[in-house]
Every structure is written in C-alpha cells, then in structure tokens.
Amino acid sequence: MWAAITKPFAWLFVWLYNLTGNYGAAILLFALVVNLILTPFNAKSKKGMMRQTRLQPRLQELQRRHEGNQQKLNEETQKLYREEGVNPMSGCLWSLIPFPILIALYSVIRQPFSRMMFAAEGVLDAVKEFCISNGWYTAPAKVDAYVEIKLANIMHEHWSETVAYLQGLGLSTKELVDLDFSFLGVNLGTVPWDTMKLIFAGTAVVSFATIGLALIPLISAALSWLGMKVANMANPQTGVETQQQAQMKSMNLMMPLMSLWFCFIMPAAMGVYWIGNSVFGMLRDFILTKIYKKKLDEEDAERNAARQAREREMEERRIETERLRAEGKTEQNANTSKKKIQQNEKQRLAERSAAIAKEERAARREQRGIKEPEKPASQVGNRRYARGRAYVPDRFTNPEGAEEATLAAAAESEGNISIDESVAEESVFAEAAEEAAAEESAVNEQE
Secondary structure, eight states: OHHHHHHHHHHHHHHHHHHHSOHHHHHHHHHHHHHHHHHHHHHHHHHHHHHHHHTHHHHHHHHHHTTTOHHHHHHHHHHHHHHHTOOTTHHHHHHTTHHHHHHHHHHHHHOIIIIISOOOTTHHHHHHHHHHHTTSOOOOSSOOTTHHHHHHHHHHHTHHHHHHHHHHTTOOOTTOOOOOOEETTEETTSOHHHHHHHHHHTSSOOOHHHHHHHHHHHHHHHHHHHHHHHHHHTSOOOSSOOHHHHHHHHHHHHHHHHHHHHHHHSOHHHHHHHHHHHHHHHHHHHHHHHHHHHHHHHHHHHHHHHHHHHHHHHHHHHHHHHHHHHHTOOOOOTTOOHHHHHHHHHHHHHHHHHHHHHHHHHHHHHHTTOOOOOOOTTOBTTBTTTTOTTOOTTTTTOGGGHHHHHHHHHHHHTTOOSBOGGGHHHHHHHHHHHHHHHHHHHHHHHO
C-alpha cells in the first residue's frame, strides 16, 4: 500500500531528474511543484488565519464583556465565527498536509531501488552481492538504513559493469536509473551527522564537501525560522498576546530546531528539499498576503458600510417613531386590548398635560428672569445622557464632522451629573394631569 502512495512522487522525481540531469536541481523543482500543488490549500488556510487575526480585537472585547461567564463567552465567540465565516481549525488542518509528502519523499530518497526505480525482485540483492565481491561495499554488522543510497552511489561509479553483471544474471535493468547524487560538489546521499562524526574522530578531513554538508542543516533551520517570522509579520498585531499567538511563538522555536535535527540525521537531499520548500513557501506566503490583504480590506469596508447603513436606518426609524408618537399619529395595532388602549390614551393625556405645564413653567421662569438650563440632545426624561455622553444627533447625516462632534460632546459631558433634577417639577404636573384625566373619565362613566 505504501508503494502505491509513493509511486506518484517517485514518477515525478525520476521525470525531473531525467529532465535536468542533476539530483539537487530535481529536488528543488520537486519542492516547487509540491508548493504549486498545495497553493490552493495554503491559500484557504492563509485567508482563514488572516481573517481570524483581524477578529482578535472583537474576541478580546467579548472576553472583557463576559469575564467569569465561560459558557456565554463560548456562545458569543461561536456566533462571531459564524457571522464572519471563520473556521478556527482551518489553518491547522491544511498546515498538516506537507508532512505526509515529506515522509513519502524521504522514503523515495532513502530507498531509490525499492521506492524510486521499483526495481525487479532480486536486483537489489544482486547489486549488493556484486559490490561486496568487488570490495566496493562492506556489509555492516547491524542493519544499514541507507544501504540502497550507498549501493546506488556505488552503482553510478561502476554503472556499465553493474548493468552487464545484472543482465548476465538474466535480471531486468530497464527500470534502473543512473543516479548521480552530487550537487555543487556535495554528495546529497550522505548523512551530514555521519560525516561530522568522522571529522571529530579524525578519520575524515575538512573540505568544501564536508563544510557544505554542515551548512545544509544550518541554512535549512535558518530559513525555516525566517519563513515563519515573515508569515507572522504579515498578520496585524493586536498588542495583546493571545493563546494562538503564544502557540505560534512555541512553533516558531520548535520547527527550526526540528529542521536542524532532521537535516543532520537524514541524507543531505532532505535538507536541500527543506531549503527549497522554505524559499518557495516564503514567496508564496508573500504573494498570498498581498492578495488577501486587499480582499479582506474590501470585505471589511463593505461590512462596515452595511453596518453603518443599518444603524442609520434604525436611528431614522427611531426618530420617526418618536415624532409620530409625539403627534399622536402612530398606528394602533388591531389586536391591542381595550385596557391597553385606555392606558395609552391616559398616557398621551398625561404627556400633553405635562407639556402644557412645562410651557407654563418656562413662561413663569422667563417672566422672573430665570434662564432655562440647556439640555443635551442625549437627554430622555430626567436622564441627561440616556443616549450616551458622546451622543451626536446628526452623526449619520453629517459623517464628516461626526468624529469631532463626538469628541466635543464627550468632553463637555465629562464630570457632569447624569440626572436632571429640574425635571422633577415636571413629574408633579404630569401626576396632576393624570389625576385630572382620571376624574374626567369617572364623570363620563357616571353620565
């Protein structure tokens, strides 16, 4: 079953090697093709992560508002995600796709005879026996995980002799590939850590090839860290470290360390693939960030415009309803009970009497030379700031000056009392008007 999974990767890799004739170039092109194939999935993940990052201020506001009520916080958070079309798990799911590909590529590189060439049964054993008999290879005391790479490397150095030997045994050689593992003077079939141990033991000398082997894991780790750093810098910061950002910090440290370790203990070809994957990933991330930043800015602008239009419409309806109620022109619900109608009539009568009393009171105060204190536009009844201390009536009809007017209203109301005590006198007239209305109603019933 695993052979069926690795076969498409093996075909692609062999085709790229035959196309370029260079093992390292084939690996880099393989990394490019893989990134192109995964771009739609990464685009979905990138967009989801960017949208989720933009929601952080609103999520923090929900946390502040529902502090201590975890159930309500979870409900409001899920509601916000549904409204914004965000799946918090989308980024994590798509980011796991490259790992199976990495494992499949490692299998192809580690077993070129079995996984890459799909050599006929008995070919590997015959090549091994031929190399041992000629003194080109010494079988280790324990199992060698990279025996196929070593035999493929030896077979490349003695290609014609090995092919002739296999054909003499009647074995098929048409599927075999003459693999040259060298790339920029470095043998990519070599494990960097094995070479480092030989240098430390004094059985190998420092050369361009050994320096190159040591640099591959270091470059891979550095690019892995840089790629994650660039991806995080592309997202807007909220100023407060969230749980997701804390997890990303841990991953930014763990992934480069994993890359460093794996590229030291695996064939150098894996390190070259990791380097190419990081470079192409940064390029892809840069392009996707620019594209989705523009799209998300447009979506946010449309959403804010729709929200403002909805708020403006609701405010206009509220003002119109208040005007109609003041003029007594609101429509009566046909299902309203007789008792409710009487209560509404009584309330309107009381309001009318209170308005008359208010006018008389204002006239008396004017005759006495008492100046009526100015009431803020936000006042309802005796509550001076019922609509907010920064309330501006024309904030929708005059959006250009709304911000300045809001700041001025907030500054003017700062420190002022919230209850208008002068309205208490009006309530006395209102009560008197209610009593008069009640007496009039009782007289009408007696008649």
